[in-house]
Amino acid sequence: xKLITDTDELTAYCARLAQAPYITVDTEFxxxxxxxxxxxxxxxxxxxxxxxxxxxxxxMDLSPLYDLMANTAVLKVFHAARQDVEIFHHDGGVxxxxxxxxxxxxxxxxxxxxxxxDTLARKISKVHIDKSSRFSDWSVRPLSExxxxxxxxxxxxxxxVYEWLARELRKNGRExxxxxxxxxxxxxxxxxxxxxxxxxxxxxxxxxxxxLGVLREITAWRETEAQTRDLxxxxxxxxxxxxxxxAHPPHTIAEMGKMRSVTAGFAEGKLGQSLLxxxxxxxxxxxxxxxxxxxRDPPGKSTxxxxxxxxxxxxxxxxxxxxxxxLVANSADxxxxxxxxxxxxxxxxxxxxxxxxxxxLQLKHGKLAITMKGNKIVLAPLAGEP
Numbered sequence: 001x002k003l004i005t006d007t008d009e010l011t012a013y014c015a016r017l018a019q020a021p022y023i024t025v026d027t028e029f030x031x032x033x034x035x036x037x038x039x040x041x042x043x044x045x046x047x048x049x050x051x052x053x054x055x056x057x058x059x060m061d062l063s064p065l066y067d068l069m070a071n072t073a074v075l076k077v078f079h080a081a082r083q084d085v086e087i088f089h090h091d092g093g094v095x096x097x098x099x100x101x102x103x104x105x106x107x108x109x110x111x112x113x114x115x116x117x118d119t120l121a122r123k124i125s126k127v128h129i130d131k132s133s134r135f136s137d138w139s140v141r142p143l144s145e146x147x148x149x150x151x152x153x154x155x156x157x158x159x160x161v162y163e164w165l166a167r168e169l170r171k172n173g174r175e176x177x178x179x180x181x182x183x184x185x186x187x188x189x190x191x192x193x194x195x196x197x198x199x200x201x202x203x204x205x206x207x208x209x210x211x212l213g214v215l216r217e218i219t220a221w222r223e224t225e226a227q228t229r230d231l232x233x234x235x236x237x238x239x240x241x242x243x244x245x246x247a248h249p250p251h252t253i254a255e256m257g258k259m260r261s262v263t264a265g266f267a268e269g270k271l272g273q274s275l276l277x278x279x280x281x282x283x284x285x286x287x288x289x290x291x292x293x294x295x296r297d298p299p300g301k302s303t304x305x306x307x308x309x310x311x312x313x314x315x316x317x318x319x320x321x322x323x324x325x326x327l328v329a330n331s332a333d334x335x336x337x338x339x340x341x342x343x344x345x346x347x348x349x350x351x352x353x354x355x356x357x358x359x360x361l362q363l364k365h366g367k368l369a370i371t372m373k374g375n376k377i378v379l380a381p382l383a384g385e386p
Contacts (some may be wrong), residue, residue, distance in 0.1 A: 001050065001152050007058035007064070014064040015053055020046035022075035023068070023160040025096070027084045028151055035226045035233070037087050040138035045155040052151055056091040056141065068094035077162045079103050079117045079154075086191050097186050102158065104181045105165040108174050110322030117154065117161075129153060139294045172322075181327075195223035198290075202239055207247070209290040214282030215246035216291055221278035225271065232317075236271070237262075249283050250276070303338035310334045311365055312370055316379060317356045328352050335344040336362070 004010045017023050028041035042053040042065060055062055067074060069088050076096040078084050080103045089096055106115045111123075118129035133150035167316050169175045184190055199212070199219035206287075209214075219242055226233045233239075241261035250256040253276060257267035266272060311334060311347040327346035336343035348357040359379070362368035369380045 001052065001148060003148065004051055004053045005060065007061040007111055010053060010060070010062070011064040013049065014068045014286075017046045017049060017068055018074060020074060020163065022046070022077055022100070024077045024155040024162065025069075026078065026085065026151070026154040026158070027087055028136075028364060029083070029087060029273065030137070030139055033232065033235075035184060035230050036090055037083065038139065039087050039091055039373070041143075041151055042344070042366045043151050043155045045152075045159060047159065048364070050152060050156055052148060054143075056139065062092060066094045069096040070094040072097055075100055077102065077158060078157060079161075080114075080189075081185055082351050085185060089188060089191050095188060096187050099182050100102065100178070101182065101185060102161050104164055104185075104327070105169060105178055107324035107327040108177050108181075109165060109168045113324045113326035117158070118301070120161045121157045124164045127153075127157050129157070133301055146229070172353075180350050192221065193227065195220035195227075197313060198223040202242065204243065209287070209293060210283070211246050213285050213290040214249050214279060215242060215283075215284035218245055220244055221275060225274075229243070237266070244280060245275075246282075249279050252276075260312075305334065306364060307331075307334050307339040309363060309370065310360055313359060313368075313376065313379070314356060316370070316377060317359060321355055323355065328356050335361070 002013075004013060011129075024045045026043045027039060028043075029037040029039050031037045031140060039055045042055060042062075044051055044065075053062070053065060066088065068074065069092065075098050077100045077103065078096075081099060081101040085096060085099070088096055088365075100215065101114060102117070102120060102121065106120055107113065111120065118131060118170075121129050122125050128155075133147050136147050136150075138147075161273065169178055198217060199216040204212075204215070204217060221231055222236050222242065222289055225231075225236045229236070239260065241259070244259055244261045248259070250259060253272050254265050256262055256272060256276065257264035311331075314325050314329055314334070318328055329352070330343065333343070333345040333347050336345050337347065341364070342348075343362055347360070359368060361368070362381075367382055369382055371378060371380050
């Protein structure tokens with residue numbers, strides 16, 4: 001177990017790893033007190049090399065590691081890659097390509113929804129992962145031998161998991177399915193946080209277009225402040241406060257300071273004036289520029305029954321194919337498919353369309369039936385249908 005704390009040593013090891021057909025990669029980071037994840041440790045293993053890199057070591061330059069991540073001759077293997085990739089993209093300006101995510105591959109190979117690394121290691125490599133150091137403070141130095149051993153096993157056993165899953169994908173002809181998913185994970189747009197879209201993450205109950213307009217502007221303000229100050233969103237202002245402000249927009253600092261979810265100290269401080277400007281922007285926005293209200297089913301056009309049938313169809317199709325249903329479609333996707341044959345959801349594109357989307361349209365239009373055969377639910381094409 002090699003701990004790298006020197007840039008020259010890192011350069012030498014990365015040069016060796018650049019000759020490997022693949023490397024397994026994991027990171028340890030903290031995000032509780034920052035907007036952007038703070039990288040504390042990087043674990044890398046090739047077929048023969050294993051090393052832990054300390055990004056917090058004095059004078060450490062991670063450029064050799066970022067060059068390795070950008071080397072398209074080396075496959076980068078992660079488990080549940082999104083947050084790791086976000087770190088490399090934000091900190092190093094690189095996108096690890098080509099990439100193989102063992103969690104996604106496992107979902108394609110029938111291991112269920114969002115399967116954990118320890119489960120795969122146990123089922124495939126027959127090893128037990130000790131997770132007792134999982135919630136360590138990885139920024140504290142020195143790191144204990146136990147912490148380093150825990151960190152290292154996240155990439156050493158990943159080698160066997162990757163090799164087994166890669167063979168399975170070749171056997172079942174689903175390598176192209178995984179490539180579709182990796183194209184999304186390695187697209188920089190996946191990691192863009194557009195401030196004016198941030199309001200869509202906040203759960204709202206009702207409201208009118210003016211309410212949504214104010215909410216959009218003040219949530220964009222918070223997103224920009226959080227990114228600029230490198231603070232968690234709720235450390236700037238909480239969701240509940242944004243919803244209260246959008247419902248009852250204050251006109252002055254004094255009015256803002258009297259709100260239940262906003263303190264007078266916040267309102268009168270540095271952030272109060274800029275938040276008030278964002279409130280005014282939403283409150284005075286022309287009607288035509290306000291966000292539309294969420295789509296509602298017109299009277300007599302409820303799709304509830306169709307959605308329930310689509311849920312059954314999804315379960316059948318995914319069980320037959322040995323694919324995690326979560327990877328194919330979620331409840332919101334089924335709602336949109338039930339309402340619109342041309343719904344722009346993943347389930348209606350690529351391999352998902354072949355597996356489920358086309359059958360969903362057949363079911364909607366009475367060309368496919370769900371029936372019983374003995375004690376088993378089966379699909380039956382109706383007369384005249386292939």
